Amino acid sequence: MSTVKKFLFLNRKAPYGTIYALESLEVVLISAAFEQDVSMAFVDDGVYQLLKGQKTDGIGMKNFSPTYSALGDYDVTKLYVEKESLEERGLTVDDLMDLKWEDEDDDWAEKDSIVVVSAAELADIMEQQEVILSF
Amino acid sequence: MAILHIVNKSPYERDSLTSCLRDAKSGSGLILIEDGVLAADKRGKFAGALGDASKGMKVSVLGPDLDARGISRDNVVDGIQIVDYAGFVDLVAEFDCPQSWL
Numbered sequence: 106m107s108t109v110k111k112f113l114f115l116n117r118k119a120p121y122g123t124i125y126a127l128e129s130l131e132v133v134l135i136s137a138a139f140e141q142d143v144s145m146a147f148v149d150d151g152v153y154q155l156l157k158g159q160k161t162d163g164i165g166m167k168n169f170s171p172t173y174s175a176l177g178d179y180d181v182t183k184l185y186v187e188k189e190s191l192e193e194r195g196l197t198v199d200d201l202m203d204l205k206w207e208d209e210d211d212d213w214a215e216k217d218s219i220v221v222v223s224a225a226e227l228a229d230i231m232e233q234q235e236v237i238l239s240f
Numbered sequence: 241m242a243i244l245h246i247v248n249k250s251p252y253e254r255d256s257l258t259s260c261l262r263d264a265k266s267g268s269g270l271i272l273i274e275d276g277v278l279a280a281d282k283r284g285k286f287a288g289a290l291g292d293a294s295k296g297m298k299v300s301v302l303g304p305d306l307d308a309r310g311i312s313r314d315n316v317v318d319g320i321q322i323v324d325y326a327g328f329v330d331l332v333a334e335f336d337c338p339q340s341w342l
Contacts, residue, residue, distance in 0.1 A: 119253075120308075121274070121309060122248070122249075122274045149253070153278065156310030158312065159307075160310075161307070161308040162307075163304025163307050194278075194283070195283025200310075
């Protein structure tokens with residue numbers, strides 16, 4: 106018997122300065138492998154994880170940002186970005202990676218994985234979860 | 241004694257940069273590294289404070305840390321110089337004492 110639960114991964118840290126962003130991705134992929142209903146939220150400095158154009162050659166660390174593009178293939182298709190956090194940092198959705206997933210129930214139409222939501226909308230999304238993991 | 245202030249924390253998450261700017265003297269240096277480079281984005285809310293600071297202090301930011309985080313070098317606040325690791329070492333040598341704000 107398998108139980109599917111609604112998991113939300115709450116990401117609040119910038120990438121590379123700490124290990125949180127990378128560890129979150131690891132656990133997201135593990136959860137997806139166990140066929141859980143996985144969503145991700147990007148709040149505060151977490152929004153920096155999704156910035157396009159990350160180039161890590163100069164700091165000698167692995168650039169893990171391409172991994173976000175692969176999440177759709179693992180049925181991780183709900184990436185909520187908090188509008189207030191973007192605005193505080195002078196960023197817009199155009200500064201973020203263009204992440205897509207293919208909807209097999211809709212003739213494999215390409216759809217956006219990133220959804221910009223207000224704090225109030227995110228509060229509702231959090232209420233609908235069964236498990237929230239913080240990174 | 242001219243101090244080189246080193247800030248490695250995001251200004252949105254910790255008050256290291258704010259405290260540093262409050263307690264730093266004119267004529268000292270400031271270098272932003274690691275998550276501290278997020279302050280140097282001219283679109284962000286710390287642009288004004290850093291622009292003001294750069295009038296009295298030598299303010300620098302570590303280029304490789306900007307690149308890693310996807311912060312375009314074109315978006316760095318005017319008056320802040322972008323340095324590489326060798327430039328960081330030069331700054332440490334140039335000032336009398338490095339001070340890390342953890």
